[in-house]
Amino acid sequence: xxxxxxxxxxxxxxxxxxxxxxxxxxxxxxxxxxxxxxxxxxxxxxxxxxxxxxxxxxxxxxxxxxxxxxxxxxxxxxxxxxxxxxxxxxxxxxxxxxxxxxxxxxxxxxxxxxxxxxxxxxxxxxxxxxxxxxxxxxxxxxxxxxxxxxxxxxxxxxxxxxxxxxxxxxxxxxxxxxxxxxxxxxxxxxxxxxxxxxxxxxxxxxxxxxxxxxxxxxxxxxxxxxxxxxxxxxxxxxxxxxxxxxxxxxxxxxxxxxxxxxxxxxxxxxxxxxxxxxxxxxx
Numbered sequence: 705x706x707x708x709x710x711x712x713x714x715x716x717x718x719x720x721x722x723x724x725x726x727x728x729x730x731x732x733x734x735x736x737x738x739x740x741x742x743x744x745x746x747x748x749x750x751x752x753x754x755x756x757x758x759x760x761x762x763x764x765x766x767x768x769x770x771x772x773x774x775x776x777x778x779x780x781x782x783x784x785x786x787x788x789x790x791x792x793x794x795x796x797x798x799x800x801x802x803x804x805x806x807x808x809x810x811x812x813x814x815x816x817x818x819x820x821x822x823x824x825x826x827x828x829x830x831x832x833x834x835x836x837x838x839x840x841x842x843x844x845x846x847x848x849x850x851x852x853x854x855x856x857x858x859x860x861x862x863x864x865x866x867x868x869x870x871x872x873x874x875x876x877x878x879x880x881x882x883x884x885x886x887x888x889x890x891x892x893x894x895x896x897x898x899x900x901x902x903x904x905x906x907x908x909x910x911x912x913x914x915x916x917x918x919x920x921x922x923x924x925x926x927x928x929x930x931x932x933x934x935x936x937x938x939x940x941x942x943x944x945x946x947x948x949x950x951x952x953x954x955x956x957x958x959x960x961x962x963x964x965x966x967x968x969x970x971x972x973x974x975x976x977x978x979x980x981x982x983x984x985x986x987x
Contacts (some may be wrong), residue, residue, distance in 0.1 A: 763894055772835075795822030805914050806957040808853045809874060809921075809983035811836060812911075820956025820973050827925070827951040828959040831970040833888040839863070839907065839946075841870045848879075862902040871934060872916050876980075877909035877949070887968065909936070910949035913980055921980040928980065 820828065827974045836851040837860065845865035848860045860879055867875075881893035881904055896904045912932035913921055920928050933948055951974070951984050952959050978987035 716834055766961050771884065772787050805840075805842060805872065805874065805917070807840070808849055809913050810853070811838065811851050811876060812980055812982060813851075813984045814972055815984055815986075820960050820971060822956060824953075825975055825977065826973050827955060827976045828956050829910055829949055829951045829974065830963060830968055830973045831972050832878040832949075833890040833969045834878040834893055834908075837877060837879045837907065838913075839867050839873075839877065839909070840876040841867050841873050841875075843872075844868055846870075859897060859900075860902055860905055860907070863905055863907040863945045866943050867908075871935060871938075872914075873912060874914035874931065875909045876913060877910035877946075879905050879907050881905060887966065905945065907946045908949050909946060910951075911980060923979065924977045925974055925980075926976045 714975070820826070837856065838849045838851075840847045840849070846857070846864040847855060848857045848864050848867075850856055863879060879893075880888040881890075881896045883889040883892060893905075896902075903967075909932060911925070912928045912935060913919075913936060915931060920931060923931075929951065936943065936946065936948055956971065956973055963969075963971050975987040978985075982987070
């Protein structure tokens with residue numbers, strides 16, 4: 705919203721931005737947001753916006769210098785139309801010591817290095833060539849979101865359906881398509897996705913961020929993974945669509961060599977004692 709005057713009544717432009725908790729807010733230092741150098745409204749880059757270039761696209765009605773003014777007629781009606789009718793929400797009584805489960809947790813990201821870290825304070829997982837996805841289960845409803853927080857439940861419908869039977873939780877993992885050898889196949893994943901064959905996906909999970917009212921992010925990685933394994937095994941028969949990712953305590957060079965021999969993409973090295981932190985860290 706553009707404000708007409710500031711406190712000193714100068715002629716400079718002043719803007720008021722109100723960011724509500726709409727489910728798309730993110731934790732961290734904002735690196736992922738800065739990487740998205742593109743306007744959702746006009747598809748222009750920040751450089752194009754600064755230069756005042758109009759929206760590209762035939763027949764577009766977008767104006768580069770468009771400004772919404774709150775003091776014009778119809779402003780109240782427009783705001784009411786955008787806001788829509790008030791929604792009624794049911795509120796459950798929280799369990800003793802329970803935490804409110806967030807709608808989405810920005811994922812922890814890795815840094816690329818030339819060689820695996822050495823030492824006994826590292827464990828290693830196979831790097832999966834797929835789509836990083838977060839599964840959130842609450843009240844028997846499962847939602848799957850990408851690393852940017854986009855709702856892709858419909859695209860991964862079979863996995864989401866398999867996750868509905870889990871207890872309340874937020875799980876971090878990777879959706880992949882497997883080739884005939886049982887190895888991740890990214891080209892096959894894209895083809896499967898475009899053809900809508902969600903039953904050909906497998907969700908490999910490697911971290912548990914939230915479970916049954918408890919925020920697990922402060923726990924060490926090994927503790928979270930142990931809780932994840934118990935959560936999956938406590939659901940009865942092994943799940944066809946959701947698989948637990950084991951980690952290796954052997955030296956990183958040896959694990960990487962084995963991954964290369966199997967023509968896999970690489971490995972992910974993690975500190976077993978580290979908490980879960982959104983964004984890129986040294987752990």
